[in-house]
Amino acid sequence: MLSLSHVSVAYDGQETVHDVTLDLADGHVLAVLGPSGSGKSTLLRAIAGLEPARGTIAWDGRSLAGVPTHKRGFALMFQDGQLFEHLSVARNVEYPLRLRRDRAERLRRDRAERLRRDRAERLRRTPGRAARVAELLDLVGLAGYGDRMPATLSGGERQRVALARALAVEPRLLLLDEPLSALDAGLRERLAGDLRRILRDAGTTALLVTHDQEEAFTVADRLAVLRDGRLVQEGEAAKVWAAPADADTALFLGYARVLEGDAARRLLDGAATGRSGARVAVRRSALVLDDAGPLAAIVVSARATPELVRLVVDAEGVGIVDAVAPLDRHPGPGERIRLRLDASRLALLPHE
Amino acid sequence: MRRAAALLALAALPVAVLAVFFVLPVSGMVSRGFSDGIGPVLDVLGRPRTHRVLWFTVWSAGTATALSVVLGLPAAYALHRLSWPGSRVVRAALLVPFVLPTVVVGVAFRELLGEAGPLGFLGLDGTAAGIVAGLVFFNVAVVIRTVGAAWESLDPRAGEAAAALGAGPATVFRTVTLPALRPAIVSAATVVFLFCATGFGVVLTMGGLRYSSVETEIYLLTTNLLDLQAAAALSILQLVVVTLLLTAAARVRVPAVVRRSVPRPRRPRRQDVPVLVATAVLLALVAAPLVTLLVGSLRAQGHWSLANYRALGTPGTALLVPVTTALATSLRTAFDATWMALLLGGLVAVVVTRRSHGSTERRVRGVLDGFFMLPLGVSAVTLGFGFLITLGSFRENPLLVPIAQALVALPLVVRTLVPVLGGVDDRLRQAAASLGAGPLRQFLTVDLPVVWKPLLAAAGFAFTVSLGEFGATSFLARDESPTVPVVIFRLIGHPGAMNYGMALAASVVLAAATAVVMLLVERLRVPSIGAF
Structure with missing residues (x-):
């Protein structure tokens, strides 16, 4: 469970997120909705560990202060995907899996004996990496795209690859920064539906920031409205929608x-x-x-x-x-x- | 049809100038090499000394390139990705060596590494290691600029995405940042290798007769041994190698597009300390020869004194004219070379950046672009030598030296202007045209506001290059009106403490002049300056 308590974040020397307190239970998808400049992306970056924040950001009750981004076990997906242009689609998706294997090998050097014992079992349990990549590409509807280079993909395909890459690590929390904003309207609608299905099926806990209310309603089951860096309202999406806190x-x-x-x-x-x-x-x-x-x-x-x-x-x-x-x-x-x-x-x- | 005619009209002047003052001299030199058939050329290439010279050239240039990259990368990060108090000044300071006259660099290193110098105990004076150090000093700025510019426009979010996927800082650098920077690094390394392999002043002043690169060998063969055929043979060899290298470089060169929005540099954090320390070390390494040079120029007969500077007003025992006169000549020459380089470079930049209609036009522009880059690769000595044998009858013409220097500066001017002009959205010009603006009006309202600063920066750049130009000038300058680098070289060639002191003082004056111009240029904040 993610919990923020009294979190303030300064960006470029100016405080853009003020005193945000928020909980996100496992398995839920929360959309942080706010107009541009409301500080929502800054908040997301702080949760990812990319911006220093005051207050407490905690996972399962343990504070994440001092835990660098790559050790938080979250995954981050940007507006424009940020695929690694020099790697093929499959290698992009494989990237986090490779990292995990590196770590496992380091571990093995330390505790060779113990690992050898349960390695046989792990091999039985988890399919090979290539199979996992194929499975992920299939999940996002891009089966057979493995050998393509990112430059040859359309905007929607790139976002799907980025999503597959982010899901590959089975992150404790998936952070999505305006994942669909760069796409045109029809595609955005379709992909929003897909995104909802994929997140539900994978049971992923996710936090999405967006300025697009349609996207928020389609994808998320909880809604937090951020304005001028302050949390105005938070709750079940339908309830927030039916009863806005104020005129703005x-x-x-x-x-x-x-x-x-x-x-x-x-x-x-x-x-x-x-x-x-x-x-x-x-x-x-x-x-x-x-x-x-x-x-x-x-x-x-x-x-x-x-x-x-x-x-x-x-x-x-x-x-x-x-x-x-x-x-x-x-x-x-x-x-x-x-x-x-x-x-x-x-x-x-x-x-x- | 009209477009093609306009293109040709714009390109006519630069093409003509390049044909007469570049193609003609260089081909004159080539034909001299082959005047007795291919036999003598092969004979020269078969000499053991030639092999030694070749090997030394490749070895020293390769080592210096590798060192420049290793030392330049941390500094490129610290100066282009981070923002800290004084980072702008350090950025400008690290660019100074690149525009310092090579002769000054040579003198400074001799002063630093010589027996009496502060690092004399290392015994590096006149050694290959000393020469490599000089080459690195001279070229590390190219790496910092080129890689730094690429690093600056790199989207940090790719690295952040990798970090969020579990990659530690080292893994992010290895798997994301480095692949993205590879084209810039390869491009910088190629150019540095080129500069090192054709580096003239540094090797000549530091290597003497013991170490010789192809470039200095050509010089020695021409001026000391009068073996013109051997010199021509070596020039041809160099020309071929350089052309191949340039072609390879052009293949990997990423078009430097000036981005309108770049991520803001951030404040240094704790993990940036090693990079900042590396930058400080580099700064110290770069400052050491210059400080030693300054200190040396202020000492005469074991005392602090301005005697060396006072002597600049007299011819001394080695010169025909006082250094002050040479300085006036240098400034006048540099002024002429600057306007020539700007005129030609401006025309070239306009010609190669206009959007092409059709593949033929695009191909013509591509060829022109490559054509005007040639002076970058053909060594200045080859150029000067070619001038001498084909245009020798014009030797008395005072414009010959500025023209040669303008050709040396031309590629740098073009490389500064092209990314800027290329970055102007052509639709802006079309919008202006649709509102009733003619071509001139379009240029004034669309291009000029964007280009005047880079133009000024390129002018400063050309001015400093011309001030320090030694390779071509050493062939062409007349004895009674030498430029300052020529005078310095003559002074260190003559025995006597006074002559050496004068050389140090003149080096300081020349270095100060180029540094001042360069610092002014840096204030213009043109990102493409000094990047390749």
């Missing part, structure tokens, strides 16, 4: 607007949700065109997308908000319409 977090999590005071009350009353609150965060699709809906509005602008029509409306007593309409209804600006509220697409915010 809500906007960052993809809520389109935050309504306050009368506007918020009017929206909740008019929609007859039975809920009340002074501050409401609404997603873009929270209001749906419905002729029987309780809320009256005037269309300000309308824009068709492949799936639905996105509207900006001036709702009575609420003000300017977003709404959606089915594709077969395309109201023009100035048209009077009625709206219904989809309560699962809004979040009540606590008072500030």
Whole structure:
């Protein structure tokens, strides 16, 4: 289990992570979500042992202070993979396995007798290195790519190789620094799904930093929101999503607007949700065109997308908000319409 | 068609200059070597002395190259990857030996290793080890610059990824950093080998007649023994070897692209102490001859005195003109050589960096690029010798020396400018063109703002190279208007404490002049300077 307590990290002489306290239990995948410059990568580097940090970073209750990166037993995967360009795909994946063998050989020199005894058994248990590499490449969907050089791979393939390499050591903790950000949108979505499956199947404990909320929701089961170097909110992904801690977090999590005071009350009353609150965060699709809906509005602008029509409306007593309409209804600006509220697409915010 | 014409027009002047003042002299020398058929050439190559000279050249250059790499690597790391108080000054200081006149280096080492010198007890004066030390002193900067530039732009995250996978610092260096640096190291080693093998002033001043490299042998054969055919034969041999080496170097050379974003150097940590100590040792090794030189120049007849410097205003017993006059000649010559090298080098850089349309054009540019690098490989002595036998009738022309020096400096100017101009995104020029800018306007708004600093740096570089140039100048300088390196060499060739003292003082003046120019250049912070 990874535990951070009161961790602060300075980068380039400036403190960019302030007093972060966080636990990550084995087998969970945590996404640290934050806008760029929020200090999330710095936090990741500190956990990896690449930046000196104040406070305590501990694994299974034992502090990692003074433990250099290569002895922490973590693996780190960068945004652009950082494959070793002079090694083939198979050699890249094999790299950590080779290191492990080197260590084993050193050990053998020290305690030759004991090792000889259980070596026979280990040979029986673990398949050869080549077989392990093939297995890993298969896991990331790149079977047969072993002899290719990294320069010949596409961005998505490179990230898969980087992932296979990181998983090869069976790390206690896998650290992922914006693993999919460098890829284009469609590929990112597909790879995010793959990443989730691979991490679940391998039972890997992982910490992912990203600025992309979709990526975070797809891959992670826990979410930590970092803003200006401070931990704003942490918890189960679905819960964080449903109940953002404050207005800025809500906007960052993809809520389109935050309504306050009368506007918020009017929206909740008019929609007859039975809920009340002074501050409401609404997603873009929270209001749906419905002729029987309780809320009256005037269309300000309308824009068709492949799936639905996105509207900006001036709702009575609420003000300017977003709404959606089915594709077969395309109201023009100035048209009077009625709206219904989809309560699962809004979040009540606590008072500030 | 118009593009090709424009290309040719830009390339015309440098090509013409190179044809007349480089190809003509060198081929003149080649044809002289073969004037009696191939027999005499083979005869010269079969002499035992030639074999000795060849072996010494290869051996000393190889050893000096290996030592330069070993000593240069830690310093390249400490100066380009780490940032500590004074690192910029040390960086500039370690570049100074590279631009010091070879004659000055020779004199400084003799002063250091000679019987009366502080390291005289080692008995290295006039030995092969002493010569190798001089070559290393001279060339270690090339390794630091070239490898340092590559190291600086290396993404540290590859190493971090390896560390996270369980690789210790030594393993990271062996399996990740070193393979990434290999092209730069090979490239630097090739260039250093080239400089060592064709090193002239150092070997001539330190080796005397006992040790001779191919380069000094050519000089001795020409000036002392008047065996021009043997000299030509050796020049041809050198030309062939050097061309082969340059071709090999071009194959491994990674195009030095100036990166816009490089990882910031970090503060040293505890594990960096060995590297910093190695750098300090190197600094001490580099400083020792220079300090000894300075101290020696301030002593006359066993006392501290400025007598040696005062004597620079008189011709003394060995010279026709006072050193001060020679200094004026040197500065004037260097000024002329600088503008020539800049003009030619600037044109060459523009020609070879413009984006090619079609494979023919690209091939033409490639050939031109290689063509203009040739002076780097052809030894200055060969060049001077060739000048002498083909352009001898122009010998009285005062522009001959600056032209020869400009040709020696040309490759360095080109190597400084090409990465910078090549780093300019061609789409910037296209954007300017689409906004209505003509070619000149494009150059002024897109290229000039990027290139003026490197241009200034290249000017300083060419100036110092010209100030210290000895190989070609020693053939071409007229007796009544010698440059300072020529004067220094003449002074140490004459007996008498006063002459030697004057040589030391003149060396200090020359070293100071080049060092000042180099420190100014270093302030411009042009990354490609001195890197190959």
